[in-house]
Amino acid sequence: ETGVTQSPTHLIKTRGQQVTLRCSSQSGHNTVSWYQQALGQGPQFIFQYYREEENGRGNFPPRFSGLQFPNYSSELNVNALELDDSALYLCASSPGQSPLTYEQYFGPGTRLTVT
C-alpha cells in the first residue's frame, strides 16, 4: 500500500472526447508526476507538479494538461482523445523532489481505452 489512489480504475471513451483522471496523494506529498504506459512498454513521463505549479513536461502535446490542488490531489486532463491515448495512466507522488532523499510512490493506475 503506497497511500496513493487513482480514479477511476477503468475508463472507456470515444475518440475526440475529453477525459479527467484523478489522483490522491498522501498528506505532505507536494510533488506529483504523471506517466503514460502503453501496452508492453515502460511508463513515459507526461509532466510533474510541484506545489501546484508545473515543473517539467515530457514529449506530450498541450492537449494533455494537469492541475494539483492544496489538498494533495491532482488531475490529468486529456482533450480531443486519440486512439493512441489508450494506455495505463500512473501517478506518482513524493514528499520532495530529490531522489537522493525521497521515494516516489505510485498509484495503481487508470486504464483508459479510446475507441
Next chain:
Amino acid sequence: AQKVTQAQTEISVVEKEDVTLDCVYETRDTTYYLFWYKQPPSGELVFLIRRNSFDEQNEISGRYSWNFQKSTSSFNFTITASQVVDSAVYFCALSEGGDSSYKLIFGSGTRLLVRP
C-alpha cells in the same frame, strides 16, 4: 541523450533457478539515480531499490541483489532461488540530477515468468 535499455523482453525460469535481469543506461549527467521497479499484474509499480551515481557498492536484500557498474553503464538485478511470486514485469529506470523534475526514464521492461 538519456536512455535505459532492457534487452531481455521476456525470461522464463523454473522455480529455484537464479535469474539476472540486465539494464544498461545512457546519460551525460555525472549525478544520476538508478532504480528498479516491479510491476505485478495489478499494475502498481513497486519500488525495489535506488542507487546514486556516487555509490557503486553492490547491494543485497534477501534473495535480491544488484550489481552497479559505472564502467559498463549497467545496473543488473539478480533474483536468487526464484519463486512463482517473483513473476512480474521488472523495470529499470534512470533519473538525472540535472533535471529539476528528476523524472524517471524507464526501460521497456523485462517480463519474468517463474514456473513451478
